[in-house]
Amino acid sequence: MAQTAPETTRTEPVPADPATLAATVAAGHRLTAKESLAVLATPDADTLRLVTEAGRLRRRHFGNTVKVNYLVNLKSGLCPEDCTYCSQRLGSTAEILKYSWLKPEEAVEQAKLGIGGGASRVCLVASGRGPSNRDVERVATMTDQLKAEHPEVEVCACLGLLKDNQADQLREAGVDAYNHNLNTAESKYEEITTTHTYADRVDTVERAKGAGLSPCSGLIVGMGESDEQVVEAVMALRDLGSDSIPVNFLMPFEGTPLAGTWELTPLRCLRILAMVRLACPDTELRLAGGREMHLRGLQATALEVANSLFLGDYLTSEGQTAEQDLAMIADAGFRVFGAGEAPGAGEASGQAAPWAAVSGDPAEAPCGAPAHAAASCGCCSSETSVETSAETSADAGAGTSADAGADIPAGTLEPRIRRRGAGTADAPNA
Numbered sequence: 134m135a136q137t138a139p140e141t142t143r144t145e146p147v148p149a150d151p152a153t154l155a156a157t158v159a160a161g162h163r164l165t166a167k168e169s170l171a172v173l174a175t176p177d178a179d180t181l182r183l184v185t186e187a188g189r190l191r192r193r194h195f196g197n198t199v200k201v202n203y204l205v206n207l208k209s210g211l212c213p214e215d216c217t218y219c220s221q222r223l224g225s226t227a228e229i230l231k232y233s234w235l236k237p238e239e240a241v242e243q244a245k246l247g248i249g250g251g252a253s254r255v256c257l258v259a260s261g262r263g264p265s266n267r268d269v270e271r272v273a274t275m276t277d278q279l280k281a282e283h284p285e286v287e288v289c290a291c292l293g294l295l296k297d298n299q300a301d302q303l304r305e306a307g308v309d310a311y312n313h314n315l316n317t318a319e320s321k322y323e324e325i326t327t328t329h330t331y332a333d334r335v336d337t338v339e340r341a342k343g344a345g346l347s348p349c350s351g352l353i354v355g356m357g358e359s360d361e362q363v364v365e366a367v368m369a370l371r372d373l374g375s376d377s378i379p380v381n382f383l384m385p386f387e388g389t390p391l392a393g394t395w396e397l398t399p400l401r402c403l404r405i406l407a408m409v410r411l412a413c414p415d416t417e418l419r420l421a422g423g424r425e426m427h428l429r430g431l432q433a434t435a436l437e438v439a440n441s442l443f444l445g446d447y448l449t450s451e452g453q454t455a456e457q458d459l460a461m462i463a464d465a466g467f468r469v470f471g472a473g474e475a476p477g478a479g480e481a482s483g484q485a486a487p488w489a490a491v492s493g494d495p496a497e498a499p500c501g502a503p504a505h506a507a508a509s510c511g512c513c514s515s516e517t518s519v520e521t522s523a524e525t526s527a528d529a530g531a532g533t534s535a536d537a538g539a540d541i542p543a544g545t546l547e548p549r550i551r552r553r554g555a556g557t558a559d560a561p562n563a
């Protein structure tokens with residue numbers, strides 16, 4: 134249970150020293166915009182110390198748990214909206230999977246595979262401006278079927294802009310949460326989307342909240358926003374009362390207007406995550422799309438401030454394997470939220486490999502290699518662009534946003550289009 138520190142009325146500036154700032158936040162101080170900017174300006178050399186100090190807040194509220202979420206893309210592509218970052222947008226020539234609504238049983242089948250991988254929340258996502266009433270009924274049917282078998286699992290719907298009564302219908306159907314990201318600052322919004330407004334997005338989050346759905350709303354960073362705009366967006370999410378904040382790192386798909394946009398370094402990603410943690414100390418903070426290509430070798434370090442991630446693949450692109458995700462969590466001394474306290478859970482050594490539940494053999498990785506060798510055998514991860522990216526992290530981590538990607542061979546970071554799981558005949562990555 135998250136503890137909420139009492140609010141204070143303190144308004145004087147707080148020093149940007151990470152330890153002092155984290156302690157002050159722990160005592161109830163609300164991070165100011167000025168302090169947030171100072172956090173984002175932390176030098177590279179001090180960023181890991183910032184993470185350590187912000188991580189004290191994460192440990193205070195979430196211990197060593199990592200919440201695992203699983204995405205099911207119910208309907209892919211074919212969207213009439215023009216969000217510049219999105220591979221499913223109007224006019225996108227990205228060669229993503231395009232399909233209309235999965236049948237309820239297909240969606241439930243996909244969701245169950247994620248639950249088997251440790252997910253305690255399933256995110257049912259459909260492209261489009263917003264759902265029709267028939268679409269809401271489809272999701273209600275899926276939720277019903279899923280909860281009949283897995284009543285313990287949370288269902289989050291992400292269907293776009295909601296109209297009158299749709300949030301209530303979803304809540305009545307047993308949906309627990311609704312995701313609708315603000316994505317960026319209001320002052321940036323018109324640059325990234327013209328077919329709907331920032332106010333439309335806020336309205337939908339408010340409708341979800343009003344119906345009793347847990348609001349999930351987050352960010353995409355790396356789209357050319359300034360530090361001030363990152364802070365503006367995070368302050369807006371805090372004011373909106375988002376219960377969970379997914380932070381996406383732009384995946385610049387070929388065939389979209391933001392193709393070729395590489396602005397992030399692993400250390401900048403960490404600073405952004407640490408700032409969100411300091412601003413919203415007891416809010417679920419999720420590593421979302423793009424974490425592999427932008428955090429690279431610092432993904433596990435990011436879990437020191439983030440307490441949640443998506444398992445395996447994303448909506449239209451492939452992530453690192455689910456086995457790698459679970460190994461990363463365990464190797465860094467965390468445990469999957471809701472998985473119980475298995476003997477040895479969270480210990481650095483002497484525990485069953487995290488993929489034991491998947492393969493049935495704690496001594497064997499999914500590829501068949503001995504567990505102790507799997508982290509380096511390559512065949513579990515070489516199908517993704519992620520491992521190649523991780524190999525470059527030492528160099529890239531020392532850069533700044535101005536030279537992001539400069540040391541990284543062209544083509545090693547590109548999003549890898551999803552060709553498995555929902556909408557295909559192939560098994561998903563879970």
Ligand code: SF4
Nearest residue numbers: 212214216219222260
């Ligand atoms: S983000 Fe959503 S609304 Fe925007 S183009 Fe993509 S699928 Fe459509």
